[in-house]
Amino acid sequence: MKLTIVADKKGPKISKYIYGQFAEHLGRCIYEGIWVGKDSEIPNVNGIRSDVVAALKQIKVPVVRWPGGCFADEYHWQDGLGPKENRKKIVNTHWGGVTEDNAFGTHEFFELIEQLGCEAYVNGNVGSGTVLEMQEWVDYITNPGESPMASLRQANQRQAPWKMAFFGVGNESWGCGGNMRPEYYADLYRQYQTYVRQYGPEKTYKIACGPNIDDYHWMEVLMREATPFMDGISLHHYALTGPWEDKGPALNFPESQWNSLLESAKKMDELITKHSRIMDQYDPEKRVGLIVDEWGSWLSVEPGTNPGFLYQQNTIRDAMVAAVTLNIFHKHAYRVQMANIAQMVNVLQAMILTDGAEMLKTPTYHVFDLYQNHQEAELITSFGEENQSVSHTISKKEGRLTLTLCNTSVQQDISVELTKTGGYQELEGHYIAAREMDAHNSFAQPEAIKVMPFAGFEVLGDQLRISLPPMSVVTIAEVSDGL
Numbered sequence: 001m002k003l004t005i006v007a008d009k010k011g012p013k014i015s016k017y018i019y020g021q022f023a024e025h026l027g028r029c030i031y032e033g034i035w036v037g038k039d040s041e042i043p044n045v046n047g048i049r050s051d052v053v054a055a056l057k058q059i060k061v062p063v064v065r066w067p068g069g070c071f072a073d074e075y076h077w078q079d080g081l082g083p084k085e086n087r088k089k090i091v092n093t094h095w096g097g098v099t100e101d102n103a104f105g106t107h108e109f110f111e112l113i114e115q116l117g118c119e120a121y122v123n124g125n126v127g128s129g130t131v132l133e134m135q136e137w138v139d140y141i142t143n144p145g146e147s148p149m150a151s152l153r154q155a156n157q158r159q160a161p162w163k164m165a166f167f168g169v170g171n172e173s174w175g176c177g178g179n180m181r182p183e184y185y186a187d188l189y190r191q192y193q194t195y196v197r198q199y200g201p202e203k204t205y206k207i208a209c210g211p212n213i214d215d216y217h218w219m220e221v222l223m224r225e226a227t228p229f230m231d232g233i234s235l236h237h238y239a240l241t242g243p244w245e246d247k248g249p250a251l252n253f254p255e256s257q258w259n260s261l262l263e264s265a266k267k268m269d270e271l272i273t274k275h276s277r278i279m280d281q282y283d284p285e286k287r288v289g290l291i292v293d294e295w296g297s298w299l300s301v302e303p304g305t306n307p308g309f310l311y312q313q314n315t316i317r318d319a320m321v322a323a324v325t326l327n328i329f330h331k332h333a334y335r336v337q338m339a340n341i342a343q344m345v346n347v348l349q350a351m352i353l354t355d356g357a358e359m360l361k362t363p364t365y366h367v368f369d370l371y372q373n374h375q376e377a378e379l380i381t382s383f384g385e386e387n388q389s390v391s392h393t394i395s396k397k398e399g400r401l402t403l404t405l406c407n408t409s410v411q412q413d414i415s416v417e418l419t420k421t422g423g424y425q426e427l428e429g430h431y432i433a434a435r436e437m438d439a440h441n442s443f444a445q446p447e448a449i450k451v452m453p454f455a456g457f458e459v460l461g462d463q464l465r466i467s468l469p470p471m472s473v474v475t476i477a478e479v480s481d482g483l
Ligand code: AHR
Pocket: 024, 068, 069, 070, 071, 171, 172, 294, 342, 343, 348
């Protein structure tokens, strides 16, 4: 593979929000994974696990979406206020039929946001909630003035409002969020979003429920009917190994499923391209963001675990899915303003797995770590001879270049030559790689895959030559700007 880097051509800025996370009341994501309660023996601050927060801060999580997912359209926020013992217990109908005791509510979510130092993305209930309920939640969270909801918040020991950067009006309204037709939802969206008021100085970015995968009709109708009323519109696409009804295992899979999962992940490029084309017709200035607020691999649950908890192991194959998908988002940085991988802890393609007091970082976590420099960097274009097993991003921030390359080939080393006029400043490399397709971190071996220094490159004048190991994700970055 031989590429020429066009370092002086300005590209779009890669939004840091592309590195967003999603945390739903599902399985052991919120409960156990994040929230252990103040009386837990697991070290915590105000009930939130300190080990998980520390790990997430290391990868600079920019935003967390909550409380769902399908859960959002059955969530009634007032159930999660006040003394824990008085909170309503409900059944989590979507996810395992378990009791939800509402111990983690609005105050606990914003405590998490404050501990992470990131932005909040709250998803409102359109499917089974009223306009009034949604309006009052926004008022409760954001109103700095006087109102019954602001007084209620203060009575619950929070004086100042919180900042709510993003708000979603319903989730999967075409499915678990109400089985609506796009024409009907478009009207509901226009109505509900009217009452997502701005009470304080901070504007909340409003997100309409967008299509499932390749439902281009849904996108067309929403953009036609509601463009002026939205800041963003969502898209959901999960990577699968085959049909939805027959998901492959997360471990111990054949090479055919290595390939099919990656093919499914790569479909993201086509989906964004085609949805963007529709968006361009109604929004040629690209004001409205495409918000991919659910993505990642969806595999069979681990044997012996609750099928409704969506707990799956995470291997080097998932790291490939993450790397390839993030590279696709970067390529579409003009349109993709946020993405939220599903989900942050213990569910689907997680960053972190926990077992009681133990915690491990998954290969996917390490990809987010290796890609940190791309947050808020300028995308740099390149041209030349590509290799279909290699996906890459080149970006520049504060005068420094970062290259990330992912070799999805199971057997082959691949040589890459990158030419840049003027050469490179001092470079440093890091990577993850594995020898087995299902290499992963377990509680017995939590660091089987971890970020290591990478020395497989050399600079010869304007040329950077890299030898990419099979099944690897490599970052090479300029460590000084040469000034
Ligand atoms: O992430 C799991 C589920 O997938 C979400 O609750 C839902 O929105 C989607 O179908």
